[in-house]
Amino acid sequence: MSAPAPLLSLREVSRSYGSPPTTALDAVSFDVHSGERVAIIGPSGSGKTTLLNLIGTLDRATSGEVMLAGQRISQADDAQMSALRAFLIGFVFQQYHLDESQTAVDNVASGLLYRGLPRHERRERAQEALARVGLSERAGHTPKQLSGGQRQRVAIARAVVGNPPLLLADEPTGALDSRSGTQVMSILESLNEAGTTVLVITHDRDVAARFPRQIAIRDGVVESDSGPVWRDESRPALQKVT
Ligand code: ADP
Ligand code: MG
Numbered sequence: 001m002s003a004p005a006p007l008l009s010l011r012e013v014s015r016s017y018g019s020p021p022t023t024a025l026d027a028v029s030f031d032v033h034s035g036e037r038v039a040i041i042g043p044s045g046s047g048k049t050t051l052l053n054l055i056g057t058l059d060r061a062t063s064g065e066v067m068l069a070g071q072r073i074s075q076a077d078d079a080q081m082s083a084l085r086a087f088l089i090g091f092v093f094q095q096y097h098l099d100e101s102q103t104a105v106d107n108v109a110s111g112l113l114y115r116g117l118p119r120h121e122r123r124e125r126a127q128e129a130l131a132r133v134g135l136s137e138r139a140g141h142t143p144k145q146l147s148g149g150q151r152q153r154v155a156i157a158r159a160v161v162g163n164p165p166l167l168l169a170d171e172p173t174g175a176l177d178s179r180s181g182t183q184v185m186s187i188l189e190s191l192n193e194a195g196t197t198v199l200v201i202t203h204d205r206d207v208a209a210r211f212p213r214q215i216a217i218r219d220g221v222v223e224s225d226s227g228p229v230w231r232d233e234s235r236p237a238l239q240k241v242t
Contacts, residue, residue: 004034007069007165009066010067011029011064012028012063013063014026015061024050024220025221026219027064028220029064030215034197035195036228038198039211039215041201047217051217052170057073060073087164090158090160090167091168092167092170096148096151096152098151100144104140104142104157106126108157108158109125112125112161126161128161134187149179149184152173156172156184163196165197166196167198167199169198169199171201171202172184172188172202185210189210213226213227
């Protein structure tokens with residue numbers, strides 16, 4: 001059986017900053033297939049956030065190619081990049097990045113702003129997304145009235161409210177106690193089981209060990225990659241792709 005076309009493909013992707021240039025990422029290449037759940041690990045300063053921002057169309061590579069759902073990001077203009085982001089990607093950050101002045105449901109609904117839906121429909125879908133993260137009861141609360149773990153679950157609901165195929169998370173448990181962190185990880189796991197491809201940055205090796213695939217980054221290069229694994233429809237177990 002041959003592997004399907006990857007959802008995400010990086011070819012010799014480099015990113016340098018400033019002048020004289022310092023290299024944050026150096027010729028990184030790998031593919032991620034639809035349905036995978038991947039942990040990106042590496043020490044602080046190794047280039048993990050740079051990598052996720054390039055994949056998430058928040059930044060452009062200095063050289064090399066990022067392909068997302070068959071489209072070359074380097075050839076997209078800013079408007080096309082925004083459109084790719086709005087339809088293909090959900091983002092979760094360590095510090096939640098919620099609007100403190102808005103309720104949970106309105107924070108989640110803001111994830112649909114670029115979809116051209118009427119407000120009542122955005123709120124309806126936001127309620128459904130809150131239910132998916134187990135926070136229906138907290139829809140009317142503002143972030144200040146929520147715990148860290150609950151805030152991160154609101155942020156996850158906002159990221160997935162538009163059902164993007166790819167969910168990216170940069171140290172999503174970095175600010176949480178271990179119990180909330182475990183809860184957040186199991187939500188990401190169930191979203192993955194429901195079909196979303198998930199890429200998570202973590203520097204916690206125990207967290208990473210629970211992912212089917214780990215990519216280790218050091219000094220801007222891929223140090224190791226345990227290799228693509230995706231769910232074969234016909235069989236319950238995870239299959240190794242070769
Ligand atoms: P990580 O997320 O693994 O901690 P980063 O991707 O944030 O690593 O950073 C990788 C390297 O790139 C670091 O040396 C960092 O200082 C540098 N870097 C990241 N962002 C910028 C920036 N906007 N300007 C200059 N240097 C940067
Ligand atoms: Mg980082």
